[in-house]
Amino acid sequence: MPPTTASHPLAPALAAANQIILGKDRQLRLALSCLLARGHLLIEDLPGVGKTTLAHTLARLLGLDFQRIQFTSDMLPADILGISVFDRTGGEFRFHPGPIFTQVVLADEINRATPKAQSALLEAMEERQVTIEGATRPLPDPFFVIATQNPAYQIGTFPLPESQLDRFLMRIELGYPDRAAERALLEGRDRRALLAEARPLITPDALLAEQSRASSLRVAPPLIDYVQALVAHTRTAPEWKTGLSPRAGLGLVAAARAWALLDGRTHVLPEDVQAVLPAVAVHRLPTAGEQRSAAEVARALIEAVPLP
Amino acid sequence: MQTWWLLAAGIAAFAPLVAQLPPWLAALTTITFFWRGTLAWLRRPLPGRWLLVCVSLAGAAGVMEQYRTLFGQQAGVALLVLFLALKQLEARAPRDGLAIVLLAYFLTLTQFFENQSIPVALTMIATVVITTAALASLTDSQARPAGLVRLAGLMLAQSLPFMLILFVLFPRISGPLWGLPADAYSSLTGLSDNMSPGAINNLIQSDAIAFRVKFDNKVPAQKDLYWRGPVLALLDGRTWRPGGMTSRTSKLAYASSANAPAYAYTVTLEPHNKPWLFALEFPTTVPAIGFTTNDFQLHARRPVRERIRYDMRSQPAVQFPEEDPRLLAEALALPLLDNPRTLGLGGGWKSTGGTDEERLRRAIDFMRDQRLLYTLQPPLMSMNVADEFLFDYKRGFCEHFSAAFVVLMRAAGIPARVVTGYQGGERNPVDDTWVIRQSDAHAWAEVWLAKRGWVRVDPTAVSMPRRIEQNLAAAVPEGDSLPLLSRAGFDWLREMRFRWWAINNSWNQWVLGYDPQRQREFLQKLGMAAPDWQTMTATLAVLCGSMLLGLTGWMLWRRPRLDPVERQWRRLSRRLGKQGLARHSWEGPQDYARRIARTQPAKAAEIDRIAALYAGLRYGSLPARQIDELRRRIAAFTP
Structure with missing residues (x-):
């Protein structure tokens, strides 16, 4: 779906990101929509397809702080959230904030950590604040977690259960670049160098304003009908053990709003819902040993539900 | 929840049938339902298959023992009731539930085998609602009971127009839909083909309806409403029997007179398992379903085992031709040794001479002077009924009056015979039909007078005119037991009864009696020129089709309007x-x-x-x- 060129405050950032991460326009848009909808992103893919670069690029172009947490099996919650250390000079405990206290967090290979460490991150994502030793500390705003999961090597890992997957607004796959993009990638300059040159194209305040603009986009009654029909279908169709939760429905509307905003519109169309559906809905639908890709599942769902 | 619904459907189908089931089967079925309910209540598992097999075999053996067959109407119903109950105990899959529902529907229909009255129909509707709700519960186990009942009611209401169309237009077959075995008629009451003291007396204790009559326009006076039935010309000891000279004739023996009043009416006769048809004297037409005899009885070709309707015309005054001498001889025959005193009295009149009219006059005067008493509890009499009634007890019922009078007339040399039938009736002011009950059963006499032909003489009326002019209650002395509905002082009850009769009559005429003939008449009235079965089927299809179309259109119209x-x-x-x-x-x-x-x-x-x-x-x-x-x-x- 070729995007319409619209003069949108985020359009330059998106264009610049496309220069760094080649051939991944759709995923970049989804990631940006996820950020605009105040959700968190889970990327499930093999190593080396550009997960870190994507997170880094977004943070850089949007002028946000960036931290990366590499999850390991011996990781403790304190390694994420931070810890109080006795300060000899001050004669008191001082809190050393963990890497989570930043605007964009890349939680790399989240499935390698124990559920205990995972849940520390997930709680922070949900609450947008951290309570350590009785003190509640707010996380920065905007706060955006990009978690990655490696689906190929499952031995000794703790893949997130479906109930935890629900915490992520979107799950996307990056996939290999196509032939032309890969060629450009191989011929072009080092991505790190490009990243280092990149300038922020929007201020954090403007980004916050865009977030609130996205949430006020018009959603007409027929569109609500459509979302309801989609959700209802997943609840009654036999393909899935359980249907989409109300949280999924909310997420669908929020993500569709952000997608419509990136498309330069003031109202949400069914196409916006359909565009975000593979990323928003499919990881919340537990399938019984199904081998279809997210796009195929979403396609089947879309084609099963007529527009009201 | 489904279990309870299925149980309810089973009980609803079973309960109305209890009376016609053998007690042991009713008890077994009740216990089985109770068993199922208890298991469901305690959430215990269903009993094992072998136990059920044993119970079913035992039950089937019981039915076999009871009816000597497993087939046929009664045994079949009994067996199905048993299966309905036992199926509850193995209702595991929805398929079993469906089987229960279908059984319940079928058993509901069998209620009509026994009785086709309005209360039974209402019971059936209630049963069908419960069964339909049970059917609905099979598809939605979470639904609330009220919702299911409402759904069932709605579905039945929606099927109503189709039911009406099918009822009116579906080609009818003759005869009752519920084929009945021959033994089903033994309980029917009515006049029998002989008369001995006490026979009619038993009959009049019954409030059952004998027949209904609708007059086209003119109605005779109450005292002239003599509905002729069997004619008895032969005295055999205490019992009067039909004469041996009675024979079938193709046409009526008498000629109707042009200027005498004539009455046209329609009789709806209840089944009474005997061939006679009843008509006012003297019928001038013969119904298509029957024939006439040389003593002017009307007979159906077969015993009347279902409610029949026939149109009649009668004229009280007709011109009789010369009567067959053999018939007259039979109407004079008497046992030589019985009733010596009556024979003596009549013989005395005969020897003194005088015309037949004079002797008849004397006999009537004699009966009146004897101050005979009309009672429902006559004393027991020996072989000489006429003697003992006329001279000793002087108390009797219409049987005694008519029998004694005929004996007296024969002794006096005047041909006479006993006629049984019904006298009077009650007009229902609501729908203007006359209802004649078994309690109106009566016996009177006919005498042959040379110039006038057969003349009706009612000795009861001579002695006790109130019996005829008013009703039974007025004639019977205080203290005699009367059928409840014949008693005075129940005016409000009478009024309600009239309304109920009117409804019942419409039900009989239009629902149960909706036979091919009535269907043809009705459809012709609606403007269908030649309602044969092809036309009816075509109309049926067109009407049902257009109704479905209409419903579809309505649903489409009701669909939310498109933006x-x-x-x-x-x-x-x-x-x-x-x-x-x-x-x-x-x-x-x-x-x-x-x-x-x-x-x-x-x-x-x-x-x-x-x-x-x-x-x-x-x-x-x-x-x-x-x-x-x-x-x-x-x-x-x-x-």
């Missing part, structure tokens, strides 16, 4: 659909516009504009008046 914007959009899709470019049902406006633009690049700008207009109107906040532009552009769009 006008959406209607325009679909119009465009329909237009483009002719070129294979119809919108997919899930396709959004932008995607659709792009697809069209790809195949028709020349129209890209226009279709983009239309799609944006549509999207803005339907999903955005474009002002509603822009719909005119959308309409214009879509109308102008030529693919």
Whole structure:
């Protein structure tokens, strides 16, 4: 779906990101929509397809702080959230904030950590604040977690259960670049160098304003009908053990709003819902040993539900 | 919940049948239902298969023992009741539930085997509602009971028009739908073909309806309402029997007189398992279903085992031809040794001479002077009934009156015979029909007078005119037990009874008695020229079809009206659909516009504009008046 060129405050950032991460326009848009909808992103893919670069690029172009947490099996919650250390000079405990206290967090290979460490991150994502030793500390705003999961090597890992997957607004796959993009990638300059040159194209305040603009986009009654029909279908169709939760429905509307905003519109169309559906809905639908890709599942769902 | 519904359906189908089941089977069924209910209540598992097999075999053996067969109406119903109960105990899958529901529906129908009255029909409707609710519960186990009952009621109400059309138009077959075995008639009451003291007396204790009559216009006076039945000419000891000279004739023996009053009426006769038909004296037509005899009885060709209707005309005064001498001889025959005193009295009159009329007059005077008493509890008499009644006890019932009078007349040399039938009746002011009950059963006499022919003489009326002019209650002394409905002082009850009769009569005439003939009449009245079964079936199909069409149209109309914007959009899709470019049902406006633009690049700008207009109107906040532009552009769009 070729995007319409619209003069949108985020359009330059998106264009610049496309220069760094080649051939991944759709995923970049989804990631940006996820950020605009105040959700968190889970990327499930093999190593080396550009997960870190994507997170880094977004943070850089949007002028946000960036931290990366590499999850390991011996990781403790304190390694994420931070810890109080006795300060000899001050004669008191001082809190050393963990890497989570930043605007964009890349939680790399989240499935390698124990559920205990995972849940520390997930709680922070949900609450947008951290309570350590009785003190509640707010996380920065905007706060955006990009978690990655490696689906190929499952031995000794703790893949997130479906109930935890629900915490992520979107799950996307990056996939290999196509032939032309890969060629450009191989011929072009080092991505790190490009990243280092990149300038922020929007201020954090403007980004916050865009977030609130996205949430006020018009959603007409027929569109609500459509979302309801989609959700209802997943609840009654036999393909899935359980249907989409109300949280999924909310997420669908929020993500569709952000997608419509990136498309330069003031109202949400069914196409916006359909565009975000593979990323928003499919990881919340537990399938019984199904081998279809997210796009195929979403396609089947879309084609099963007529527009009201 | 389903279990309870199935149980309810089973009990609802079983309860009305209890009375006709053998007690042991009713008890076994009740216990089985109770067993199932207890298991469900305690959430215990169902009993094992072998136990059920044993119980079923034992039950079937019991039915076999009881009826000597497993088939036929009664045994079949009994067996099905047993299965209905036992099926409850193995209802595991929805399929079992379905079997229970179907059994319950069928058993509901069998209620009509025994009785086809309005209360039974109402019971059946209630049973069908419960059974339908149970059926609905099979598909929705979570539904609330009230919702299921409402759904069942709604479904039945929706089926009502179809039921009416099918009832009116479905080609009828003659005879009752519920084929009954021959033994079913033993309990029917009515006049028998002989008369001995006490026979009619038993009959009049019954309030059962003998027949109903609707007069076309003129109604005779109450005292002239003599409904002729069996004619008894032969005295055999204490018992009067039909004469041996009675024979079938093809046409009526007498000629109707032109200037005498004639009455036209329709009789609806209840089944009484005997062939006679009843008519006012003297019938001038013979119903198509029967024939006449030389003593003017009307007979059906077969015993009347279902309610029949026939049209009659009667004239009280007809001209008799010369009577067959053998018939007259029979009407004079008497046992030589019985009733010596009566014979003596009559013989004395005969020897003194005088005309037949004079002797008749003397006999009537004699009866009146004897101050005979009319009673429902006559004393027991020996062989000489006439003697003992006339001279000793002087108390008797219409049987005694008529029998003694005929003996007296024969002794006096006048041919006479006993006629049984019904006298009077009660007019229902609600629908103006006359109801004649078994309690109106009566016996009187006919004598042959040379110039006048057969003349009716009612010795009861001579002695006790109130019996005829009013009713039974007025004639019987205080203290005699009367049928409840014949007693005075129950006016409000009588009024309600009249209404109930009227409803019942309509039910009989229009629902149960809706036979091929009535169907033909009714349809002709509705304007169908020749209602044969082909026409009826065609009309049936057309009516049902148009009703379905109407219902479909109503549902379509009731469907939420399409938004006008959406209607325009679909119009465009329909237009483009002719070129294979119809919108997919899930396709959004932008995607659709792009697809069209790809195949028709020349129209890209226009279709983009239309799609944006549509999207803005339907999903955005474009002002509603822009719909005119959308309409214009879509109308102008030529693919």
